Amino acid sequence: MTERRAAVVTGGASGIGLATVTRLVTGGWRVVLADYNAASGEAAAAGFGDDVRFVRTDVAREADVETAVGACVEAFGHVDCVVNNAGVGGAFGRLTDIEVDDWDYTFAVLVRGVFLGIKHGARAMRGRGGSIVNLGSIAGLAAGAGPQAYSAAKAAVINLGRTAATELGPERIRVNTVCPGLVVTPLVGDGVGAAEVMAGAQPWPDLGRPEDVAEVIAFLAGDASRFVTGEAITVDGGLTAAGPRMQEAYGGDPGKRGLVGVNRGTTGEGATVRRAE
Numbered sequence: 001m002t003e004r005r006a007a008v009v010t011g012g013a014s015g016i017g018l019a020t021v022t023r024l025v026t027g028g029w030r031v032v033l034a035d036y037n038a039a040s041g042e043a044a045a046a047g048f049g050d051d052v053r054f055v056r057t058d059v060a061r062e063a064d065v066e067t068a069v070g071a072c073v074e075a076f077g078h079v080d081c082v083v084n085n086a087g088v089g090g091a092f093g094r095l096t097d098i099e100v101d102d103w104d105y106t107f108a109v110l111v112r113g114v115f116l117g118i119k120h121g122a123r124a125m126r127g128r129g130g131s132i133v134n135l136g137s138i139a140g141l142a143a144g145a146g147p148q149a150y151s152a153a154k155a156a157v158i159n160l161g162r163t164a165a166t167e168l169g170p171e172r173i174r175v176n177t178v179c180p181g182l183v184v185t186p187l188v189g190d191g192v193g194a195a196e197v198m199a200g201a202q203p204w205p206d207l208g209r210p211e212d213v214a215e216v217i218a219f220l221a222g223d224a225s226r227f228v229t230g231e232a233i234t235v236d237g238g239l240t241a242a243g244p245r246m247q248e249a250y251g252g253d254p255g256k257r258g259l260v261g262v263n264r265g266t267t268g269e270g271a272t273v274r275r276a277e
């Protein structure tokens with residue numbers, strides 16, 4: 001019989017984390033669901049039976065993360081994957097008004113939490129190898145997709161993923177970061193209004209679901225991605241690919257007006273324009 005894989009999923013009680021636990025269990029994994037929220041964590045874990053253990057965890061606390069990783073070794077014999085998913089919206093408001101404690105809380109959950117998951121996950125994977133998957137965000141790639149502290153923290157997570165992959169690659173421990181766009185979860189509200197907001201920005205017509213992100217996390221967790229490390233993968237329905245939409249300011253897309261042709265710039269040769277068939 002092939003050995004069953006085991007993972008620690010932080011923030012596994014809700015949203016993307018819960019979808020990830022569900023996807024991994026469906027794929028034959030056993031999971032330690034590590035979450036701050038004991039009520040939702042226990043309730044979620046109970047639905048999976050023996051394949052999932054809940055461990056109450058604050059990812060900002062080193063002892064808690066060490067305990068969660070240790071619980072996975074104790075219950076399932078080893079750790080093959082850590083999904084550093086736990087997250088909060090964190091500090092918001094103008095930079096000139098934000099309290100240092102709120103800024104530090106944001107970074108403690110989003111960055112220190114990922115560091116600790118990498119540190120203790122990689123220690124448990126020594127000699128065996130494994131995969132670490134961090135939750136970044138498109139907010140970590142540019143401004144405009146999240147509050148300042150959140151965005152800066154997610155940028156740190158993306159870079160930490162690359163440096164960790166470089167350090168841990170020789171030990172066959174892969175580290176990748178998944179950067180979702182807008183995914184309808186409790187973190188972003190109930191989705192009311194999301195469709196209208198995204199319609200003008202996201203090329204893909206459907207809103208992102210936690211399952212869409214969980215599928216990519218599961219791919220990165222398992223051997224199918226064995227040569228992928230140090231990567232930051234956007235899962236955003238083409239939101240970032242669509243770019244700054246400057247074309248609208250420069251007269252719009254001729255294609256949308258049924259025009260096709262070639263602009264020869266300042267060569268002295270004129271443009272060719274015709275109506276598309």
Ligand SMILES: NC(=O)c1ccc[n+]([C@@H]2O[C@H](COP(=O)([O-])OP(=O)(O)OC[C@H]3O[C@@H](n4cnc5c(N)ncnc54)[C@H](O)[C@@H]3O)[C@@H](O)[C@H]2O)c1
Nearest residue numbers: 011014015016036037058059086087137180182183185187
């Ligand atoms: N939903 C989105 O649109 C979106 C987009 C980009 C990135 N993300 C990222 O995906 C991850 C999951 O987000 P979600 O939308 O599923 O959120 P969610 O609020 O549905 O779930 C987050 C979970 O993390 C837990 N958590 C919070 N602080 C914790 C802590 N200190 N220790 C342990 N657990 C803690 C919560 O209790 C909750 O169960 C986050 O890192 C978030 O930043 C989400």
